[in-house]
Amino acid sequence: MAVTTPAEGLAVPVVRERTSAKMLRWLAKTPVQILLIVVGVLWLVPTIGLFFTSVMPPDVANSQGWWNIISHPSLFTWENYRAIFNNSAITSSLVTTTWIAIGGTVLPIVVAAMAAYAFAWLEFPGRDWLFVFVIALLVVPLQMALIPIFSLYNHLGIFDTTISLILYHTAFALPFSIFLLRNFFIGIPKELLEAARIDGASEFRIFARVILPLGLPAIASLAIFQFLWTWNDLLVALTLGRDTQPITVAIFSQLRQFGSNIDLIAPASFVSLAIPLVVFLAFQRYFVQGLLAGSVK
Amino acid sequence: MAVATPPAKGPPIVAAPSASAQRWRRWLIAAAFLGPAAVFLVVWIVYPTISTIIRSFFDQDGSNFVGLDNYKELFTSQTLQTAIRNNAIWVAVVPALVTAIGLIFAVLTERVRWSVAFKTAVFMPMAISLFAAGVIWHIMYFKDPGLGAVNAAIGKVHDKVNPPGVLSDALPSSPGLVGSASRGLTLARPVPAGGVAPMGLVGIPPGDVPSGAKQAVLPKRAPGAVSGVVWRDFRPGGGTPGRVEQGELGLPGVNVTIRDASGKSVGSATTADDGTFSVSGLSPGLYRTGISAKTFAQPFQGVDWLGPTLINAAVMSAYIWVWAGFAMVVIAAGLAALPRDVLEAARTDGANEWQVFRRVTVPLLAPVLTVVVITMVINVLKVFDIVLSVAPASTQDDANVIALALWRTAFSGVNDFGLGSAIATFLFLLVVPVLLLNIRRFRREA
Numbered sequence: 001m002a003v004t005t006p007a008e009g010l011a012v013p014v015v016r017e018r019t020s021a022k023m024l025r026w027l028a029k030t031p032v033q034i035l036l037i038v039v040g041v042l043w044l045v046p047t048i049g050l051f052f053t054s055v056m057p058p059d060v061a062n063s064q065g066w067w068n069i070i071s072h073p074s075l076f077t078w079e080n081y082r083a084i085f086n087n088s089a090i091t092s093s094l095v096t097t098t099w100i101a102i103g104g105t106v107l108p109i110v111v112a113a114m115a116a117y118a119f120a121w122l123e124f125p126g127r128d129w130l131f132v133f134v135i136a137l138l139v140v141p142l143q144m145a146l147i148p149i150f151s152l153y154n155h156l157g158i159f160d161t162t163i164s165l166i167l168y169h170t171a172f173a174l175p176f177s178i179f180l181l182r183n184f185f186i187g188i189p190k191e192l193l194e195a196a197r198i199d200g201a202s203e204f205r206i207f208a209r210v211i212l213p214l215g216l217p218a219i220a221s222l223a224i225f226q227f228l229w230t231w232n233d234l235l236v237a238l239t240l241g242r243d244t245q246p247i248t249v250a251i252f253s254q255l256r257q258f259g260s261n262i263d264l265i266a267p268a269s270f271v272s273l274a275i276p277l278v279v280f281l282a283f284q285r286y287f288v289q290g291l292l293a294g295s296v297k
Numbered sequence: 298m299a300v301a302t303p304p305a306k307g308p309p310i311v312a313a314p315s316a317s318a319q320r321w322r323r324w325l326i327a328a329a330f331l332g333p334a335a336v337f338l339v340v341w342i343v344y345p346t347i348s349t350i351i352r353s354f355f356d357q358d359g360s361n362f363v364g365l366d367n368y369k370e371l372f373t374s375q376t377l378q379t380a381i382r383n384n385a386i387w388v389a390v391v392p393a394l395v396t397a398i399g400l401i402f403a404v405l406t407e408r409v410r411w412s413v414a415f416k417t418a419v420f421m422p423m424a425i426s427l428f429a430a431g432v433i434w435h436i437m438y439f440k441d442p443g444l445g446a447v448n449a450a451i452g453k454v455h456d457k458v459n460p461p462g463v464l465s466d467a468l469p470s471s472p473g474l475v476g477s478a479s480r481g482l483t484l485a486r487p488v489p490a491g492g493v494a495p496m497g498l499v500g501i502p503p504g505d506v507p508s509g510a511k512q513a514v515l516p517k518r519a520p521g522a523v524s525g526v527v528w529r530d531f532r533p534g535g536g537t538p539g540r541v542e543q544g545e546l547g548l549p550g551v552n553v554t555i556r557d558a559s560g561k562s563v564g565s566a567t568t569a570d571d572g573t574f575s576v577s578g579l580s581p582g583l584y585r586t587g588i589s590a591k592t593f594a595q596p597f598q599g600v601d602w603l604g605p606t607l608i609n610a611a612v613m614s615a616y617i618w619v620w621a622g623f624a625m626v627v628i629a630a631g632l633a634a635l636p637r638d639v640l641e642a643a644r645t646d647g648a649n650e651w652q653v654f655r656r657v658t659v660p661l662l663a664p665v666l667t668v669v670v671i672t673m674v675i676n677v678l679k680v681f682d683i684v685l686s687v688a689p690a691s692t693q694d695d696a697n698v699i700a701l702a703l704w705r706t707a708f709s710g711v712n713d714f715g716l717g718s719a720i721a722t723f724l725f726l727l728v729v730p731v732l733l734l735n736i737r738r739f740r741r742e743a
Contacts, residue, residue: 032405039402040418046433046618047421049446053436065444066436115334124327134334137342139732141679143700144725145345147352147707147714152345171341174334203326232426234682235700239708248428248682255432256690262436269432273425280424284417291623292630 047273054080054270058263080267090268093250096162097231097272100246103166104173104230105223111170112177113219117207119178120185121193131182137175145172146239153240160242168240169230177222180290184218185211221290224283228276247272346725353718357711367719376694377720380702383609387680387698392673395617396666399624403632404654406625416629420622427619431686434615438602438687445599452597461596463507463550470497470530471539476587483587487558490579491520494586497530497539498548506546513547514571522577523584527551527568547572552592556585565589603688605695612687612696616680624669631665632658674731678724699724 052066055076060068069075084090118124119131149168153159188211196206212219234248241249251268254261280287356363371377402419406412422430439445442452466478474496476482488494495515506529513528530536532544551568555576563584564576602611635658643657659666681700688696697705699720707717 029408033409036405036409036412036415040415043418043618044421045446046437047425049437050429050433063443065446065449067446067449111333111337114330118327118330122323122327122330124324127327130331134338137338138735139725139729140342140346141721141724141728143679143681143703144349144721145341146703147718147721148345148348149341150708151714152340167337168341171337174337175342178334203330207330228424232428234426234428234685235704239704248426251432252428252685255686265432266436269429273429276424276426277421280421281417284420287423288626288630291626 050266050273051270053262054266056080056263061262061266080263081271084264084267084271087264089245089250090247090264093245093247094271096244097246097248099162100165100169100233100237101227101231103162104169105226107166108170108173108177108226109219109222112174112222113181113212113215114207115174115178116181116185117211119182120188121211122203131178134175134178138179142172142235146236150240159240160244162244165237165240165244165246166230168236169226169233173226173229177226180222181215181218184215188214217286217289220283220286224279224287225290227279228287231276349718349721349725352714353722354715355718356715357713359714363715367716368723370716371719371723376697377702379694380697380699383696384678384680384698386609387613387677388674391613391616391620391677392670395620395624395673396628396669398617398621399626399628399669400659400662400666402621402625403629404658406629407632416622416625419625422619423622425619426682427616427680428682428686430615430619431612431683434611434618434687435603435689438611440599440601440603442597442599445602447602448597448599451600455597459594459597460591462552462590462592462594464498464501464548464593465505465595466500466593467498468500470499473539474498474587478593479590481554481587481590481592483585487583488523488525488586489583490523490581491518492523493518494523494525495539495541496525496527496553496586496588497541498527498588499529499531499538501529501531501548507548507550509549509570510546510572511549511570512543513541513545514573515541516573516575519575519577521579521581522575523555523564523579523586524573524575525553525586526572527553527574527588528572550592552589554587554589555579556587558583558585560585603692605692608688608692608696612684615687616677616683619683620673620676624673627669628662628665631662635661668735671731671735675728675735678727678731699727 049066052069053061055078056064056066056069057075057077057079060075115134119127119134145168150159153164158164192210192214193206196210201209232248233246234252237244237246237249238252245253247268251265251272254265254268352359353367354362354364356366372381402415406415409415425433437446438448440448442448464478467482468478469475469482473485474482475485482496482498484494484496493516510529513526515526516524518524526541526547528541528545528547530538530540530545532542536542536545547568547570549568549570549572551572551574553566553568553574553576554562555564555566557563563579566574566576568574601607639661640653640657643653648656679700680698681704684693684696684698684701693701703717703720703724706713706720
């Protein structure tokens with residue numbers, strides 16, 4: 001009896017707390033929603049600002065803020081975009097960027113997937129130590145290799161080529177990619193591999209026909225990451241390229257006279273971000289998955 | 298011995314070569330799968346790391362061993378000091394802010410139905426290159442409030458609180474009016490109630506005369522009032538200073554203040570189109586009459602975000618804009634994985650939302666928050682592109698960071714590979730301990 005009394009005593013405030021909490025939550029939601037709308041819009045404003053700047057006539061963009069286009073829609077013009085797509089420096093840099101992004105995505109994934117398969121499913125001495133060593137290479141920042149590779153590329157005569165940039169991106173993508181894919185591959189049911197082995201499939205066949213298709217979700221996350229990373233790179237291309245200019249470097253070389261050529265910088269920047277943005281919006285799910293798997297770049 | 302026991306060891310002896318051959322085959326296959334990765338890792342990461350460390354003990358062109366000279370330079374050179382100091386500020390400020398903002402967003406969006414739209418908006422900058430993000434913010438931060446959106450927004454508020462005056466500058470036309478435009482001008486001789494106070498100004502370019510100005514008029518005396526005129530005491534040909542003449546314009550919108558002998562304000566007026574004003578209802582006595590500094594208040598000039606003092610804050614805020622979405626998404630995933638019953642139990646026990654957040658949510662999220670902070674510290678140590686695009690050339694020295702200093706030392710201008718290698722090694726040493734923490738986490742997961 002002595003026990004039930006405090007229990008009943010507790011039950012009353014619990015019910016009261018629930019209703020009041022519900023009311024509070026309902027009341028609290030409206031300001032939170034308004035706050036979120038305001039912050040969400042504010043977060044978009046800078047990008048919208050770049051777009052508006054890019055569709056204003058050059059003389060207007062240099063003398064008026066981009067928001068004026070809202071009250072003067074007649075200012076809107078695609079002329080700047082027409083100009084940059086007729087500018088061979090910009091168009092060729094977009095082609096370069098595309099090649100770097102495709103090569104820098106496909107090559108590291110193929111190389112990493114092979115290594116990850118070996119680490120996950122093949123037996124050889126020192127496997128675990130080698131894997132730890134590969135993960136340890138994550139600590140090496142990209143910047144660490146710039147100077148020796150600059151010299152090496154000059155030595156080999158491959159300095160200032162698209163392929164040399166792809167190779168650099170490939171190498172620095174490997175530690176993380178191998179780590180991610182190995183952890184994914186190891187979760188593939190053993191029976192599937194064994195069945196294939198009993199059927200007499202070679203390791204290469206198992207890799208191509210069993211592992212790669214089943215590893216697709218992880219490969220997709222990695223591909224999105226790698227595509228965005230290589231598309232958006234400035235440092236590697238700036239250092240190891242001269243005439244091989246991806247779009248970031250092409251815009252960078254225009255920055256010195258910021259202001260006078262905003263009609264070129266703004267649309268070129270917008271084009272450079274529109275493509276990764278589309279990729280990102282289309283594959284957001286994979287991107288988030290990859291992010292949650294642990295990004296260290 | 299081997300011959301003595303053939304029957305028992307028979308099968309193994311036959312199988313042994315085939316087993317070792319099979320082992321060899323397995324190793325060969327493993328090597329084939331690992332080979333390409335090994336080549337990349339050795340040629341592009343292992344060898345360059347060793348090479349850079351060795352190179353950092355040699356001089357600019359690599360011909361002479363210089364011991365620790367490059368490292369001495371690293372810690373004494375003015376530019377590199379700025380870079381290291383700035384990077385320290387980055388590490389101290391940015392990861393904490395990004396994590397805090399991400400946590401707030403994640404918690405706020407948790408129970409909102411359309412949170413996907415908000416999350417997409419905040420997460421979107423992650424897809425943009427840091428370089429392009431820098432271009433975006435460079436445009437946002439233009440100093441002229443007519444061009445830069447940030448200053449335009451501040452200017453809107455500033456001009457509401459502190460409306461700009463009708464004139465930018467002027468000088469008194471006669472010695473009777475003392476003071477300056479910035480502090481306000483006052484007639485040296487107090488004006489009695491019922492008196493007239495002419496206050497002539499010169500040094501106003503025709504373009505600065507407020508629109509709507511009409512011929513100046515010297516008002517009549519009125520009992521119990523101080524009246525007067527503020528006018529542009531100049532006409533083509535000159536005119537007589539201190540006298541209101543034909544062809545001289547009144548200055549409308551000028552703020553006139555009247556103070557009593559003790560200096561207390563007893564009234565104020567704004568001049569009409571002909572420059573006249575009148576403050577009535579005054580008791581007999583002498584009044585200090587003058588033009589307030591408000592008349593000359595400058596419109597908002599714009600904060601110099603891209604100038605030397607604020608450039609670091611400007612670059613960091615752009616960087617936070619990019620990365621807040623990352624923190625939000627990772628923390629939101631952590632939130633979703635929290636045991637609901639623990640939170641509900643806390644609520645049932647009568648904890649309010651803040652207590653639940655502070656005492657239950659945050660401690661349970663601690664591992665996730667640590668991951669975000671560590672990731673951000675590593676990112677911030679290597680920050681590069683966004684500094685190059687937000688900071689104009691004139692303030693890039695003030696915004697310098699380690700990775701930028703490395704690139705500028707080794708590849709832009711001087712091409713000092715010795716010092717550059719020392720900077721790279723220094724960066725490497727900074728990143729190692731932080732990443733080792735991260736890798737320990739990785740291995741636990743693996």
